[in-house]
Amino acid sequence: MTSLIAPEAPSPSPPRTVGSRHVGRWVWAVVVLVLVVWALRSVALNPAFGWGTVAQYVLTPSVLRGLATTLLLTLATTVVGFLLGIGLAAMRLSGNPVLSSVSWAYVWLFRSTPLLVQLLFWYNVGALYPQLSLGIPFGPTFFSVESVNLVSVLVAALLGLILHEAAYAAEIVRGGILSVDAGQSEAAVSLGMTRARVLRRIVLPQAMRSIIPATGNMVIGTLKGTSIVSVIAVTDLLYSVQTIYNRTYEIIPLLLVATVWYVILTSILSVGQYYVERYYARGAERTLPPTPLQRLRRWFS
Amino acid sequence: MSLLEIRGLTKAFAGTTVLDGVDLDVEAGSVTVLVGPSGSGKSTLLRCINHLETPDAGTIEVDGSLVAYRRDGDVLRELPERTIAAQRRRIGMVFQQFQLFGHMTALANVVEAPIGVLGVPRREALERGRALLARVGLAGREDAYPRQLSGGQQQRVAIARALAMEPTLMLFDEPTSALDPALVGEVLEVLRDLAAGGTTMVVVTHEIAFAREVADTVVVLQDGRIARSGPPSEVLDDRSVRVA
Numbered sequence: 001m002t003s004l005i006a007p008e009a010p011s012p013s014p015p016r017t018v019g020s021r022h023v024g025r026w027v028w029a030v031v032v033l034v035l036v037v038w039a040l041r042s043v044a045l046n047p048a049f050g051w052g053t054v055a056q057y058v059l060t061p062s063v064l065r066g067l068a069t070t071l072l073l074t075l076a077t078t079v080v081g082f083l084l085g086i087g088l089a090a091m092r093l094s095g096n097p098v099l100s101s102v103s104w105a106y107v108w109l110f111r112s113t114p115l116l117v118q119l120l121f122w123y124n125v126g127a128l129y130p131q132l133s134l135g136i137p138f139g140p141t142f143f144s145v146e147s148v149n150l151v152s153v154l155v156a157a158l159l160g161l162i163l164h165e166a167a168y169a170a171e172i173v174r175g176g177i178l179s180v181d182a183g184q185s186e187a188a189v190s191l192g193m194t195r196a197r198v199l200r201r202i203v204l205p206q207a208m209r210s211i212i213p214a215t216g217n218m219v220i221g222t223l224k225g226t227s228i229v230s231v232i233a234v235t236d237l238l239y240s241v242q243t244i245y246n247r248t249y250e251i252i253p254l255l256l257v258a259t260v261w262y263v264i265l266t267s268i269l270s271v272g273q274y275y276v277e278r279y280y281a282r283g284a285e286r287t288l289p290p291t292p293l294q295r296l297r298r299w300f301s
Numbered sequence: 302m303s304l305l306e307i308r309g310l311t312k313a314f315a316g317t318t319v320l321d322g323v324d325l326d327v328e329a330g331s332v333t334v335l336v337g338p339s340g341s342g343k344s345t346l347l348r349c350i351n352h353l354e355t356p357d358a359g360t361i362e363v364d365g366s367l368v369a370y371r372r373d374g375d376v377l378r379e380l381p382e383r384t385i386a387a388q389r390r391r392i393g394m395v396f397q398q399f400q401l402f403g404h405m406t407a408l409a410n411v412v413e414a415p416i417g418v419l420g421v422p423r424r425e426a427l428e429r430g431r432a433l434l435a436r437v438g439l440a441g442r443e444d445a446y447p448r449q450l451s452g453g454q455q456q457r458v459a460i461a462r463a464l465a466m467e468p469t470l471m472l473f474d475e476p477t478s479a480l481d482p483a484l485v486g487e488v489l490e491v492l493r494d495l496a497a498g499g500t501t502m503v504v505v506t507h508e509i510a511f512a513r514e515v516a517d518t519v520v521v522l523q524d525g526r527i528a529r530s531g532p533p534s535e536v537l538d539d540r541s542v543r544v545a
Contacts, residue, residue, distance in 0.1 A: 190389055283447065
């Protein structure tokens with residue numbers, strides 16, 4: 001008969017654990033790596049990509065001028081678009097039914113039409129309003145100019161991009177504002193702040209945390225989206241390389257020139273977004289994780 | 302004349318009467334504790350005093366002037382936003398959920414309104430802010446963000462923030478209801494200290510022991526009306542009223 005009480009065995013150290021070997025992971029990693037190497041090799045060795053030609057054109061003055069135009073369009077569109085967007089969001093959330101409805105209608109209209117169509121409208125604005133005047137609505141006019149003189153292709157491009165951007169920015173900002181607890185505004189007004197001050201000092205800085213990721217998306221989208229202005233002959237990055245390949249027929253290498261620049265700019269913006277997000281995470285997390293640079297330094301120290 | 306005078310305050314939310322002709326006087330330097338079952342209108346009454354809620358009828362006077370309205374014959378006309386903002390500087394408010402500004406350090410929370418609203422010079426505001434944080438027992442935590450503080454510490458920063466405006470009247474809306482039982486004591490300690498210092502306070506709370514100890518007047522609200530009002534010893538021992 002066996003005893004119900006376990007015999008008192010000398011207890012060795014407890015058995016140590018061994019993690020799973022994840023065989024599937026290794027197999028898939030090898031398969032995918034082989035495919036990646038194969039693809040890279042074909043891109044590097046296929047003479048049709050014309051990497052020599054890419055290197056030859058990537059820093060030519062006309063490409064760099066186009067790059068500057070693209071940067072200018074992106075910067076102006078983002079900055080002015082978002083300023084208008086903040087205004088539209090404030091209108092939408094205000095207690096004034098007229099302001100709120102107008103803001104809603106603006107967003108509805110500018111999100112309902114393709115950017116390309118809007119750009120073509122502004123390009124042809126002279127047909128709608130041959131003269132543009134500065135004055136008081138329904139009142140006296142101070143001066144007027146011919147539309148074709150005022151609205152150059154660059155101005156048409158800026159108008160189209162900015163007004164379109166403002167509609168999307170308004171929704172991003174509105175979402176951010178709604179994400180902040182209404183109690184924050186109550187606490188602020190009970191300290192004697194006006195609503196404008198509450199928005200600027202208390203609500204918007206906290207809304208930034210949810211506004212920034214969406215904005216990062218928008219800025220990158222805008223950077224690439226500016227290439228659409230090449231259809232109305234604005235000499236942006238894409239238009240500049242098109243001008244060259246229309247002459248030399250080196251279509252693929254020159255498109256790669258534009259691609260290289262777009263990738264570089266987008267990468268810079270992504271890094272920028274990371275640090276801006278970190279800045280606005282102040283107070284939202286107990287401790288901030290180290291940046292990749294700090295992590296790298298810690299690794300080597 | 303009382304520091305706070307409320308006459309016939311009436312407020313309904315979507316047809317439900319929350320306050321039904323409330324009269325209340327609070328003397329300068331006194332502590333008034335509002336008690337009563339939940340839904341009896343305590344918080345609404347408090348929030349009407351600094352116009353976070355809009356009353357339907359009735360008057361609220363602080364220091365002899367109407368809050369948020371001017372009398373025009375037999376109606377009260379709401380004042381412009383800036384005037385109401387100016388009146389609110391004299392009325393401090395502490396919330397159940399603290400509502401510290403999450404993107405600012407404890408000290409920045411305290412000095413934000415003195416600098417931005419009152420125009421106190423920065424150096425002076427910071428000095429006074431540090432002193433206030435020390436007064437609520439938080440010396441050394443000036444640079445902590447709200448999320449790095451416990452609930453009790455956050456609520457004490459919130460009290461310092463309200464005091465920084467040097468209000469003539471302090472309102473407390475269930476200041477300990479969102480706290481762990483172990484942290485309630487440290488906040489009540491600050492309230493006791495303020496009461497002893499002569500701050501005029503109106504406190505909505507469920508802490509009956511605190512009311513008994515600190516209140517000059519206990520007011521029991523029931524169904525939007527004042528059911529009982531008087532010194533704590535009379536009101537709290539009266540078995541005919543429900544205090545919580």
